[in-house]
Structures are given as structure tokens and as C-alpha cells.
Amino acid sequence: MPENGIGAPVRRREDKRFLTGKGRYTDDINRPGQLYAYFLRSPVAHAKVTRVETAQAEAAPGVVAVFTGQDMAADNVGSLPCGWTVTDRHGEPHKAPPHYPLVRDKVRYVGDHVAMVVAESYAQARDAADLIEVDYDELPAVVDTKEAMSGTQIHDEAPSNLCFDWELGDKDAVEQAMSQAANVVELDLINNRLIPNAMEPRAAIGDYDSGTDSYTVYSTSQNPHLLRLILCAFVLNLPESRVRVIAPDVGGGFGSKIYAYAEETCCTWAAKKVGRPVKWTAERGEAFVSDAHGRDHVTNVKLAVDQEGKFLALKVDTTANVGAYLSSFSTCVPTYLYATLLAGQYATPAIYANVKAVFTSTAPVDAYRGAGRPEATYLIERVVEVAARQLGMDPAELRRKNFIKPDQFPYQTPVALTYDIGNYEASLDKALEMIDYKGFPARKAEAETRGKLRGIGLSAYIEACGIAPSAVVGALGAGVGLWESAQVRFNATGTVSVMTGAHSHGQGHETSFAQLVSEKLGIPYENVEIVHGDTGAIPMGMGTYGSRSLAVGGSAIVRACDKIVEKGRKIAAHLLEASVDDVEFKDGQFTVVGTDRSKSMGEVAFTAYVPHNYPEGVEPGLDETAFYDPLNFTYPAGVHIAEIEVDPDTGITQIVDWVAVDDFGRVLNPMIVEGQVHGGIAQGVGQALLENCVYDKESGQLVTGSYMDYTMPRADDLPSFRVGMTVTECTHNPLGVKGCGEAGAIAAPPALINAITDAIGEEIDMPATAEKVWRVCQARFAQAAE
Amino acid sequence: MPSLSMTINGKQVTKDVDPNTLLVQFLRENLSLTGTHVGCDTSQCGACVVHVNGKSVKSCTMLAVQAEGSDVTTIEGLAQGDELHPMQAAFREHHGLQCGFCTPGMVMSAVDLLQNNPDPSETEIREWLEGNICRCTGYHNIVKAIQAAASEMRR
Numbered sequence: 001m002p003e004n005g006i007g008a009p010v011r012r013r014e015d016k017r018f019l020t021g022k023g024r025y026t027d028d029i030n031r032p033g034q035l036y037a038y039f040l041r042s043p044v045a046h047a048k049v050t051r052v053e054t055a056q057a058e059a060a061p062g063v064v065a066v067f068t069g070q071d072m073a074a075d076n077v078g079s080l081p082c083g084w085t086v087t088d089r090h091g092e093p094h095k096a097p098p099h100y101p102l103v104r105d106k107v108r109y110v111g112d113h114v115a116m117v118v119a120e121s122y123a124q125a126r127d128a129a130d131l132i133e134v135d136y137d138e139l140p141a142v143v144d145t146k147e148a149m150s151g152t153q154i155h156d157e158a159p160s161n162l163c164f165d166w167e168l169g170d171k172d173a174v175e176q177a178m179s180q181a182a183n184v185v186e187l188d189l190i191n192n193r194l195i196p197n198a199m200e201p202r203a204a205i206g207d208y209d210s211g212t213d214s215y216t217v218y219s220t221s222q223n224p225h226l227l228r229l230i231l232c233a234f235v236l237n238l239p240e241s242r243v244r245v246i247a248p249d250v251g252g253g254f255g256s257k258i259y260a261y262a263e264e265t266c267c268t269w270a271a272k273k274v275g276r277p278v279k280w281t282a283e284r285g286e287a288f289v290s291d292a293h294g295r296d297h298v299t300n301v302k303l304a305v306d307q308e309g310k311f312l313a314l315k316v317d318t319t320a321n322v323g324a325y326l327s328s329f330s331t332c333v334p335t336y337l338y339a340t341l342l343a344g345q346y347a348t349p350a351i352y353a354n355v356k357a358v359f360t361s362t363a364p365v366d367a368y369r370g371a372g373r374p375e376a377t378y379l380i381e382r383v384v385e386v387a388a389r390q391l392g393m394d395p396a397e398l399r400r401k402n403f404i405k406p407d408q409f410p411y412q413t414p415v416a417l418t419y420d421i422g423n424y425e426a427s428l429d430k431a432l433e434m435i436d437y438k439g440f441p442a443r444k445a446e447a448e449t450r451g452k453l454r455g456i457g458l459s460a461y462i463e464a465c466g467i468a469p470s471a472v473v474g475a476l477g478a479g480v481g482l483w484e485s486a487q488v489r490f491n492a493t494g495t496v497s498v499m500t501g502a503h504s505h506g507q508g509h510e511t512s513f514a515q516l517v518s519e520k521l522g523i524p525y526e527n528v529e530i531v532h533g534d535t536g537a538i539p540m541g542m543g544t545y546g547s548r549s550l551a552v553g554g555s556a557i558v559r560a561c562d563k564i565v566e567k568g569r570k571i572a573a574h575l576l577e578a579s580v581d582d583v584e585f586k587d588g589q590f591t592v593v594g595t596d597r598s599k600s601m602g603e604v605a606f607t608a609y610v611p612h613n614y615p616e617g618v619e620p621g622l623d624e625t626a627f628y629d630p631l632n633f634t635y636p637a638g639v640h641i642a643e644i645e646v647d648p649d650t651g652i653t654q655i656v657d658w659v660a661v662d663d664f665g666r667v668l669n670p671m672i673v674e675g676q677v678h679g680g681i682a683q684g685v686g687q688a689l690l691e692n693c694v695y696d697k698e699s700g701q702l703v704t705g706s707y708m709d710y711t712m713p714r715a716d717d718l719p720s721f722r723v724g725m726t727v728t729e730c731t732h733n734p735l736g737v738k739g740c741g742e743a744g745a746i747a748a749p750p751a752l753i754n755a756i757t758d759a760i761g762e763e764i765d766m767p768a769t770a771e772k773v774w775r776v777c778q779a780r781f782a783q784a785a786e
Numbered sequence: 787m788p789s790l791s792m793t794i795n796g797k798q799v800t801k802d803v804d805p806n807t808l809l810v811q812f813l814r815e816n817l818s819l820t821g822t823h824v825g826c827d828t829s830q831c832g833a834c835v836v837h838v839n840g841k842s843v844k845s846c847t848m849l850a851v852q853a854e855g856s857d858v859t860t861i862e863g864l865a866q867g868d869e870l871h872p873m874q875a876a877f878r879e880h881h882g883l884q885c886g887f888c889t890p891g892m893v894m895s896a897v898d899l900l901q902n903n904p905d906p907s908e909t910e911i912r913e914w915l916e917g918n919i920c921r922c923t924g925y926h927n928i929v930k931a932i933q934a935a936a937s938e939m940r941r
Contacts, residue, residue: 011878018886019874019893021821021861028820199825199833199887199921251823251887252921284826506885506922675881675927682924707830707919715915715925720908744924 004515004525009671012511014504023249026203026220031277034205035064037267038125039280040115040132041289042107045141045361045700046154049107049114053133057117060131062124064274067116067266069102077101077269080260081234082326085477086164086335086357094164094357097155099325099364101235101262101269107136108154108324109361110701111289113262118274122281141361141700145321146298148358154324161359163322164331168339169352169415174304177313177350181304185387191375192766193296193321193693194686195710196368198505200251201282202291204264206271214242215271219264221247222257222503223543224535226480230260230328236269243268244536250505254683255367256291257505258545259328263290288705293693294368296321297334297375303383309393311402313350314342316379320357320365327364331357336476337372337464337546343413344380345424345460345637346402351414361700367545369683369745373463381459381750385757395754396432399460400425410731417464419635420731422663424460427726431458431639431661434724440643452645453777454656455759459640459751465739466551466634466730483629484548485539486556488517488564490622492609494602495527498560501541502553503533507676507741509549512669516554516735520561522588523601539625547739550668551634551730558734559626567622568604574615575599575607634730634738638662640681640747642755648781651774653689653756660747661724665738673740674723680744681721686713687745688752692767711767792856794819795863803850809843810834812850813860821861821890825919832918835891836860842898844891844917861890864897873897873935882931884922892918896932904940908933 004010017023054066079098086094102113115132119125142151142161149160178184205218215238221227224245231245232238250257267278282290298319304312320334339353384402388395403424404411411419432438440456447454467473470481487499498517502509514528521528531537541553565585572590573580582593591598607614608622643657660677667673690711694703704710729736749766756768762776787802794817801816813819813836822845825833834845837859864871873893876882883889892915899906899914906914911932912925920928 012881014886015878015883016870018883018889019861019870019877020865021819021890023821023886025820025823025887027824028814197921199831199885199919200823201825249886251825252885254921284828284831508884671881675884675923678924678926679884679922680924682926683921706828707826708828712919712921713924714919715912715929716909718912718925720926720929721924 005519006515006668008515008669010511010515010669012508014508014510025200025249025251026205026218027281029205029218029248031205031207034277034279035118035120035274036122036125037270037278037280038117038122038129039113039263040117040129042110042112042114044107044136044138045110046139046152047107047136048139049103049105049134050137051135052115054115056131057128060124060128062120063117063128064120065118065270066132067102067270069100069104072100072102072269073104076237078235078237080262080265081230082331083328083479084332086166086331087477088164089167094331095158096326097157101265109363111363112324116266116270118270118278141698143360143362143695143697143700145296145319145358145360148321148360154359154361158359163357163359165356166335167352167354170350171352173350174313174315174352178302178304178315181312182307183305183391185303185305185383185390187301187383187386189299189301189379189382190765191295191297191299191378192687194294194368194691195288195693196254196256196291196294197712198252198254198256201284201287202257202261202263203281204267205277205279206267207277208271210275215244215268217243217245217264217268219245219247220250220257221245222250222253222505222545224503224533225501225540226543227260228535231265231268235265247503247533253505254369255294255371255545259292259366284707285705288710289363289702292327292364292366293323294365295375296365299379301379301383303387305387305391309391309398309401311346311348314348316342316353318353318355320355321360321362322357323360323362323364325364327366330364330366332478333367333372338376340416341373341376341462341464342380342415344377345404345462347404347408349414362695369680370742371546373742374746374749377459377461377746378750381461382753385457385754395458396428396437399458400428418632420632421728422635422637423726423728424637427637427639427661427663428460430724430726431641431659434659434661434722435641435643435657447645453648453759454645455755457642457751457754457758459747459754461747462635462637463742463746464633465547465636466630466733467546467548468633469631470629480542481629482542483627484552484556485541485625485627486553486560487539487625488557488560490564490605490608492606494523494605495529496521496523497529497531498557499531499538500553500557501538501543502549503544507544507549508672512550512672513554513557515668516557517561520558521564521601547741550735550737551733551739552628552630554735554737555733556626556628559628560624563624563626564622567624568601570615570618571604571607572599575613631732634665634733636662636664636738636740636743638743638747640751642751644755644759646756646759646773646777648777651770651777653768653773655719658719658721659724660721660744661726662740662743663726663728664740665727665730666736667725668737676740677723677744678721680742681748682713682718683745684748685718685752688749688766688768690717690767690769788851790851790854792853792858794858795860805851807850808846809848809850809853810845813845819860819862823887823890825887830919831888832895833888833891835894835918837894837898842895861894864893871897872938876931876935876938880927880931880934882923882928888918888920892920892928896935899932900936900939905936
């Protein structure tokens with residue numbers, strides 16, 4: 001392994017700019033003559049808009065223009081599309097009501113976009129927005145997921161607020177197994193609604209050049225080409241060739257920056273209308289009301305188990321809240337990224353899921369770190385834990401008994417996926433050993449002497465990453481292909497520029513992808529530069545989400561490197577006066593087999609650009625592009641164990657130990673991978689203990705709309721984590737990698753809730769806040785005293 | 787418009803500013819020192835922490851005019867030329883940052899912690915960071931980086 005090659009914990013090259021204040025985020029960019037946009041947002045959850053009067057605002061100091069939905073309608077601006085059509089269980093497509101960037105007749109959530117003010121300064125735009133008069137004919141709000149279908153209808157197109165009623169699996173087989181099973185364990189679960197909260201608020205600049213009739217859009221995007229595609233093909237009706245989207249340094253995404261939003265659409269459109277660049281940066285309060293939220297499921301789950309503890313069948317009924325409109329990928333999250341994962345790590349023979357997606361008068365809901373897979377894992381790992389308690393079995397052993405065994409791979413689940421490889425017992429054993437599972441009863445007894453309730457909780461998760469085989473997702477309704485691209489370009493002097501369609505917003509691609517290319521081409525790490533995030537500089541790419549960057553984008557880089565080597569062999573063979581078949585490539589040298597005659601990669605690259613002595617029929621230059629379409633999903637899996645202590649007098653849960661053992665396949669940079677695990681666990685702990693998005697049921701107002709109200713995990717809420725690894729290499733991509741970005745957020749919530757319920761002896765919904773836990777403890781004390 | 791003078795990263799600066807300009811706006815918009823970030827609107831996230839007369843301050847909670855005559859250090863002024871401050875070097879060595887957005891405030895806050903407490907325990911570090919939110923790292927490596935910087939700076 002070269003010093004900076006695959007497997008080395010190389011320190012990140014992007015850090016220097018971030019640590020010295022030289023990062024370049026969208027809000028750090030200013031264009032000459034730039035104006036500022038402010039969006040007037042709906043103060044009510046659900047209303048007909050009967051009048052919008054903008055004259056006074058238009059006359060206010062500094063104001064250049066005020067736009068409403070009618071102005072966009074007059075320009076034939078389209079609706080923000082949903083990129084995945086789910087077909088319901090009656091064969092009908094989901095209901096996809098229009099989602100206009102600025103509303104035309106109705107507002108449907110607090111924060112919906114009523115008008116856009118463009119002014120010389122942000123303060124002027126904001127002040128002028130106060131002068132816009134809007135008449136709202138208010139309608140009842142619908143915020144509760146469970147009650148949405150009986151609430152006031154939000155869209156004409158969607159009776160009973162039903163977006164789709166979808167199913168997967170063999171219902172008859174499941175019902176038959178349930179009716180004959182010795183035990184059926186049942187749980188009602190809420191997967192609480194979350195607000196992603198990347199630390200950089202969303203921002204956009206639209207810049208129109210009338211000289212070339214072209215646009216440059218700066219945006220906090222995880223996938224600049226996808227944003228360009230949506231803006232051009234669906235909303236603004238522009239040729240893609242005339243629109244360049246730049247996603248510079250992006251301060252975290254976690255899913256929330258995948259989507260095409262109203263604001264960047266409006267800034268792009270308005271830039272031509274006013275003839276000057278238009279910039280918008282979200283205030284945090286705007287991010288809370290208008291970023292796509294995550295999760296928000298209400299679920300009933302039943303697990304049938306035989307007398308020996310073998311799982312026979314799993315039945316899941318879920319209502320999923322999609323919010324007021326369909327965000328870009330909202331529909332695939334509670335379906336194909338959720339129900340397809342319901343086998344988990346277990347050989348359950350029959351599984352059936354019914355999912356109803358409902359519209360509510362709340363912000364749109366879409367993928368948030370994990371996206372469907374945390375919801376699936378939560379219900380599986382909770383019901384398995386409860387089953388172990390009801391059957392009086394050790395929860396680790398019940399899991400072991402039902403694991404898919406290493407010799408069963410490839411394993412076809414009853415819910416469509418084929419797992420290629422895994423070794424779940426290996427992760428379980430390592431995690432049990434790391435946490436000293438056998439020593440837990442003694443630790444619990446010791447905690448009791450201090451008045452503390454100690455609990456332990458396991459979570460054996462699986463996820464489907466490497467998103468995704470295009471033909472498979474296409475057959476399921478996706479409107480895009482989910483391949484990735486890479487261009488590897490040698491410069492004449494031997495340095496390499498790698499253009500990747502993946503986008504880094506914290507993942508460290510500039511480092512890890514350079515490690516990969518350094519090893520593949522046998523050239524110094526320092527000589528490799530990674531270019532991403534600019535549709536003007538990279539081949540069309542699909543961006544970063546679903547832990548796909550290395551498995552799909554990295555595989556594309558490998559394929560492009562292979563092409564470089566293949567061409568290099570022809571050039572080297574010519575220079576070495578040997579047959580191409582006799583030239584082998586290793587560690588940066590092309591060598592005639594069995595001799596010491598060789599040419600370096602650098603010499604070959606120079607020859608390709610200065611082809612004075614060159615093979616006939618070979619093109620000059622050394623610059624290759626590859627597109628990689630994965631053959632299957634990848635299946636990272638692992639076991640997390642949380643050990644906690646509850647103080648029954650305060651309800652505070654202290655995490656005393658956390659062990660994470662993950663199988664991500666081959667690991668490229670272990671330092672970065674561990675960092676991803678830590679961050680994922682923190683978000684999972686946030687969901688389980690602290691975070692909760694709350695809308696007021698009557699008014700539809702977002703109650704948790706600031707950092708004073710929405711509890712972000714802070715340093716003193718979290719412990720340090722112990723991370724272990726096991727490895728089974730992915731069988732179908734050239735790197736053997738699986739992906740690591742979402743694992744922690746998927747694994748953590750059930751581990752923690754299993755630990756807390758173990759400690760307090762009662763079921764509790766997320767977030768298990770100190771108040772909720774305290775109430776349970778007090779009720780139990782009162783009961784014991786009676 | 788009042789004229790305002792202060793020392794920023796060792797350089798004397800004089801500018802006319804609107805009296806309602808926040809210190810963070812003055813740094814970002816008037817001086818193009820965009821290393822100091824704005825992550826919230828309620829003085830909770832700490833992405834905007836700078837030093838004013840040697841003490842860490844959330845620059846979104848302070849008007850620029852309140853810093854008249856002060857000595858202000860931002861993230862851009864922490865390294866000595868190409869040599870990173872030990873705290874910056876430790877964040878890099880221990881992977882204490884991912885997206886980099888909270889990082890400037892986190893580093894400036896951590897430097898002030900060590901001025902107050904050169905040998906903090908893990909608990910003391912975590913409590914000190916209560917006013918700085920990071921969404922990427924889970925704080926694990928930030929804590930490690932600060933411990934390492936503390937040990938380096940005590941040598």
C-alpha cells in the first residue's frame with residue numbers, strides 16, 4: 001500500500017482552507033451588481049389567497065421588483081416536480097399536485113412562498129415585504145399524520161389527503177403465518193419528525209448573462225447536475241447547455257440539499273427579469289420552516305414468532321407524512337427505501353407492508369440521513385427486542401438465531417432486494433465482546449446501589465446503499481438514472497485532474513478520491529486534484545446521497561483509471577518496442593514482462609501530449625471518462641450497542657458506553673469512515689433523545705422553529721464512541737466498498753430506545769426526553785408504592 | 787454613518803458603517819472576512835465566534851460599533867503565515883471537522899477555552915462547547931483535537 005493509498009488514514013487536504021477561514025460557501029460569493037431577495041412566507045398553515053397587493057412594496061426604498069405566483073404563471077414557469085412516481089396497490093400513479101415556486105391560489109404550510117421581493121439590500125427587501133398586503137381565507141390546518149386522512153382536503157387532486165396507498169410483499173402468506181404462530185408480538189411506533197439542520201443554511205445566487213443568453217446558478221446543492229436538470233427540463237424551460245450550476249463548498253446536507261427548492265428557482269428566473277444577479281441566503285428560521293423535513297411515520301408492526309424463537313412473518317402498516325407538496329424524491333423514501341429493507345438481517349420468510357402516504361399542511365418531507373432505512377430498522381429492532389423480552393430470551397441470542405447465515409448469500413429477501421454478502425454474527429460477536437455483554441448484569445447491579453437504572457440495547461441494522469442500479473429504480477418509478485461519472489485527465493507534466501459527479505459537503509472526497517487515484521495509477525497523491533460541484537467543469541453526474549459516493553462514484557473513477565492504463569499500455573509498448581500483450585502495469589510503471597525495461601506513467605503521459613514518437617492509430621492525449629451503473633445496491637450492516645443509565649429523579653439518560661461495529665466492506669480512509677460513524681450516531685441519538693419537530697395541531701404553526709425550541713445535540717449531550725469494524729467485501733463493484741454515511745443514524749435510535757426501555761421497564765416513544773422518562777419513572781414508583 | 791476604527795487580525799481598520807450593523811456583518815460584508823460564518827439567528831450555533839480583546843464572542847450578538855477601538859481576531863488571523871495555530875493543526879490531525887462550516891467558531895471558542903483552562907477534562911471541554919453546534923462530527927473528534935492541542939500547548 002502506498003503511504004497515501006487505499007486504506008491509509010490520510011489527513012484531509014480540504015481542511016487547510018476550512019481551518020483558516022478560506023472555505024468558499026455560497027453566501028461567501030458576491031456577484032457585481034448583485035441584488036438581494038427576500039421571500040414573503042405564509043404566516044398561516046392553510047388558506048385560500050384571495051388578494052396580493054404589492055404596489056406599496058414596489059414603491060419602497062431600494063426595491064427593484066416584487067414577484068408573485070401570477071408573474072411566474074404569466075412566464076409559463078412550471079411546477080417543481082417529484083422525480084419518483086410510485087404506483088399504488090390498485091395500479092394508479094401517486095397523486096402529484098402542482099408545486100409552484102410561488103403560490104398561485106392557496107398556501108399549504110407555514111413558510112409557503114407567497115411573494116419574492118428583490119432590492120438593493122437585504123434589509124430593504126425584508127422591510128418592503130412587510131408592505132405587501134395579502135388576504136388569507138383561512139382553512140383548517142392538518143398536521144397530524146394519523147388524522148390526516150380525515151382532515152380538510154389540501155389539494156383538489158388528492159381526496160382524503162391520500163397521496164398513495166402502496167404495498168409490498170405477500171399479504172396472504174403473512175396473514176396465514178400470523179394466524180398459526182405461537183406468538184405474535186405487536187407494537188405501535190412513532191418515528192418522530194426531524195429537521196435536518198445542516199449548519200450552513202441554504203443559499204442561492206442567480207446570475208443571467210444577456211450577452212450569451214446564459215445563466216450561472218450558485219447553490220448549496222448536493223447534486224448540481226440534478227438541480228440543473230430539474231430547473232431546465234421541468235420548471236424554467238431552459239436549455240441545459242445555457243445553465244451552469246455551481247455548488248461550491250457546501251456546509252453539510254444530510255439529504256436536505258438534494259432537492260430543487262423554490263428559492264433557487266426564483267433567484268434564477270428573477271435574474272433575467274431584473275437583469276442583475278439575485279442572491280438569497282436563508283435565515284435559520286427560514287431553514288426550519290422551509291427545508292425538507294425527515295421521517296414522520298406512524299406504524300403498527302406485528303412479528304410472528306414460533307416456540308423456538310424463529311421469526312415466521314412480519315406485517316407492517318405505516319402512515320407516512322409527505323407534507324404539503326411532494327419534494328423531489330419524497331415518494332421513494334417511505335416505499336422503496338423503506339419497505340424493501342424490512343427483512344433487516346433476518347431470514348424472516350414472509351413480509352408484508354402497507355404504506356399510506358398523506359398530505360398535511362406542513363413543510364414537505366423528504367430524505368434525511370438514512371431516508372426510509374432508519375424507519376425500517378427502528379421498527380424491526382424494536383419489535384425484535386420486545387419479542388425477546390416477551391419470550392424471555394436473550395435479545396442477542398434471539399437475533400443470532402434468526403440471522404441470515406454467511407452461507408445463504410446471495411440472499412433473496414421476501415421484499416425484493418438481493419443481499420450480496422454479509423456476516424452478521426461476526427459483527428454481533430465483536431460488539432458483544434467490545435461492550436463486555438456478559439459483565440452487564442454486574443454493572444446494572446452496581447448502578448442500582450447508586451440509585452440509577454442501567455439498561456443495554458442492541459441494534460442490528462442493514463441498509464441499502466450505492467444508490468442505485470438505473471434499470472431497477474427505473475422499473476420502480478424513478479425518473480432518473482442513478483449511475484455516476486468520472487473523468488480522469490492527465491496533464492502533460494504528469495499531474496492528474498479528476499472530475500467527479502459526486503459532490504463533497506463534508507465527506508472528504510478531495511482526499512479519499514485522490515488516495516484512490518494515486519493507488520490506481522501509481523502516481524504521487526499530491527499530484528492528483530479532485531474537481532467537483534460545477535456543471536461547467538465536470539461530466540454529468542448524479543451527486544451525493546444514499547452513501548453512494550465511493551461505491552458508485554469511486555467505481556466510475558476506477559473504470560476511468562482502467563481506461564487510462566489500457567491506453568497507456570499501447571503507448572508504452574510502442575516506446576519499449578514490445579507487443580502490447582507483453583506490457584504489464586504495476587505501481588506506476590509499464591514494464592515488458594520478464595525484463596527490467598519500463599516506462600513510467602509520467603513518461604507515457606508526456607508522450608501522449610507530445611506524440612513525436614507515437615503508435616499508429618492511437619489518439620494523442622490521456623483523458624478518459626467512465627460512467628458506472630451499479631449492478632445491485634450495496635448492503636452495509638452492523639451491530640450497535642448502547643449502554644445507558646437513567647436517573648429516575650430527573651429522567652436524564654446518560655449514555656455510558658457506545659459500541660459500533662460496522663461492515664462497510666473495504667475501507668478507503670478509516671479516519672474519514674470513523675468520522676462518518678460518529679456523526680451518524682450523533683444524529684441518531686438526537687432523534688432518540690432530543691429532537692422533535694412539532695406543529696401546533698390547531699394553528700399549524702411550527703412550534704420548534706429555532707435553536708431555542710428544537711433541541712440539537714450539543715457536545716455535552718453526547719459521549720465518545722467506540723468504533724469497530726468487520727469486513728465482507730461487496731461482490732459487485734470494483735472496489736469491494738459499501739458506503740458508510742448513514743449507518744450511525746440508522747443504527748442508533750433503536751439501540752438507544754432498547755436500552756432506555758430495558759432500564760425503565762416501559763415502552764416509550766422517541767424522543768425519550770428527560771421529562772417523558774421522568775414521568776414513566778414516577779408512575780412506576782407510585783405504582784410500586786400502592 | 788458613524789466612522790468606526792478597530793484592529794482586526796493585527797491591522798488597523800477604519801470604515802463608515804450603519805449603526806445597526808452587527809460585528810459579523812461588518813467582518814463578512816464590509817471587510818470580506820468570510821471565514822466567520824452565520825449559522826443561526828438566535829445566537830445559539832456559535833459559527834460566528836471571534837475574539838474581541840482576547841475573549842471569545844459571538845459576533846452576531848454584538849454591534850460593530852460596540853467593538854470601536856477593540857482588538858479583534860478572526861479565524862483568518864489565527865495562523866502565523868503558513869504555520870497553523872496548534873488548535874488548527876490538532877483539528878486537522880484528529881479529523882475534528884467535516885463540512886467546515888462550524889469550524890471557525892469551534893476553533894476560536896476552543897482557543898479561548900485553553901486560555902481559561904490549559905488542561906481541561908473531557909467533561910469540561912464538552913461543557914465549554916455548549917454554545918457551538920456541529921452537525922457533522924458528533925463532537926467526538928473535536929473533543930480529541932482540543933485535548934491534543936491542550937497537551938501540545940502545555941509543552
